Amino acid sequence: MRAVTWHGRHDVRVDSVPDPEIVNPRDAIIKVTSTAICGSDLHLYDGYIPTMRAGDILGHENMGEVVEVGPKSTLEIGQRVVIPFTISCGSCFFCGKQQYSACDNANPATTSDMSETLYGYPMGSAFGYAHLTGGYAGGQAEYLRVPYSDIGPIVIPDGLEDDKVLFLSDILPTGWMAAENAEIEDGDTVAVWGCGPVGLFAIQSALIMGAHRVIAIDHYPARLALARQMGAEILDYRDTDIREALFEMTGGIGPDACIDCVGMESHGLGIDNIVDTIKAHTFLGTDRPAALRQAILACRKGGRVSVPGVYGGMADKFPIGAFMEKGLTMKTGQTHVQKYSKQLLDMIGEGQVDTTFLISHHASLEDGPAMYKHWHDDQNEYTKIVLKPGMASTTPSRETEHAAA
Known part of the structure; x- marks a missing residue:
């Protein structure tokens, strides 16, 4: 498959990489239909986040169609799902408190040891975001393996197009x-x-x-x-x-x-x-x-x-x-996406929350490297970029009518 990969500071490429496979009974594979470039991805692009490796697949704002499931997945082939950027087991102490981004089980010991040294305790896990967070492949690709697919994915009802729900993955x-x-x-x-x-x-x-x-x-x-x-x-x-x-x-x-x-x-x-x-x-x-x-x-x-x-x-x-x-009181932390998924999905469906105003550009997956450069250099014109695997055009278009809707 084709995927957007990291090769160093300001060096993002589109490579051919192996297709993902089911490796755990709770896994699922989705065919990615929309994937966005996040502001946090610029920290990777600028080289500020340690433990990235050449060839790592980027992307943590992803959605698509289920094409394969493990025997313990609760998903069904053909369902449309949004994938939270946080990877969470659903059964540890932290998941039990709905503090999903602090999950204790999703980050493998080989990588969590590094974050424990830096932060005192192991970090939670995320898609496409350095080996500090588990080294999981991201979804700026044609296909994505989804661990713990019985916990994270948000099943999208018919009638809600990708642009309305994609940002349930992270930024909303x-x-x-x-x-x-x-x-x-x-x-x-x-x-x-x-x-x-x-x-x-x-x-x-x-x-x-x-x-x-x-x-x-x-x-x-x-x-x-x-x-x-x-x-x-x-x-x-x-x-x-x-x-x-x-x-x-x-x-x-x-x-x-x-x-x-x-x-x-x-x-x-x-x-x-x-x-x-x-x-x-x-x-x-x-x-x-x-x-x-x-x-x-x-x-x-x-x-x-x-x-x-x-x-x-x-x-x-x-x-x-x-x-x-x-x-003063301060609160912070990575987002407990699964805690808010149903509430926000309902609000989108009822028209209380709009997300589509943010999108300025759609582009093909092959345009990923150029879009990263635009996202970095032209932030006034590029308010949000959505990559569409399989999109034929290699020339991104300004979605002016869409953004004004």
Whole structure:
């Protein structure tokens, strides 16, 4: 089969690789019909996440048609399913608490030992995301092996096309959990750093959960326009002092909740972010937490900070004093996708949640390397890319009518 593979920093290719096979009774194989490029994939593209190996298949936002099942799978051949990016056994201590991204059984010991050294305990597992998370092949390919297929996959009813449900795999529940972790109360003012896919879904979720005001922070005009379209007030950090603006907009109190949807590769014009960037490029540091620092400093006393943005290592200049003295609460973590699947699928079916506005481009699998470059370099024009295995055209088209729908 054909698959998008990682070969090093800014080196993504489409290779012919062996088809996946059933290796465990609970496995299933799907024929991939849609697979998206995630903002987290750029951390792999930029070489920030360790333990990637040449030839690893990328992609953790996947859906398709079931074509083969193991004897203990609960799926049926022909069903359409969305695959959560988290791989979870369903029976360990953490899965029992619906903390599916912390599953203790899905990450093989040969790889979990590495994450235990880095983080104190083994990480959970994910598709297409380094050997720290199990080394599982991703779904930017024609076919995908799905472990624990009796636990994770979301069966999609007839009448819901791929574009409406694909993001149940990751970014929609990630935005929803980000808002949930912010413990939003009716009348709250919520500030969201980053208007990429997760940020936009966090905005949508916060408003559904009862936020009175959502203030969106970014610098890409198209993304800020989408945030405004969803009902958010917007701030461009290139021409605005964000802390001062938030102070004034909240009558000197500060936002009730702040959500960092940026993560380890924050942009910024401050001296702190310049130093972070130099350290990262000279291998003297890892993460650039400018957005997180700003969120902690801007949040009101007694407020909440939610961090769905991905961080991978150590952060310098963390404002621990402000965090403690202001009495803030922080929640973070990879998304427990399976916890939210049914609720969000029902909301999509009922028209309460829209996901299609985000998609700017559809492209063939063979265009994967070019799409990664666009996703990295042209983020104003490329708000979300969906790859379609088997798509004949090699020229991606701007889905203007679709995005405006």
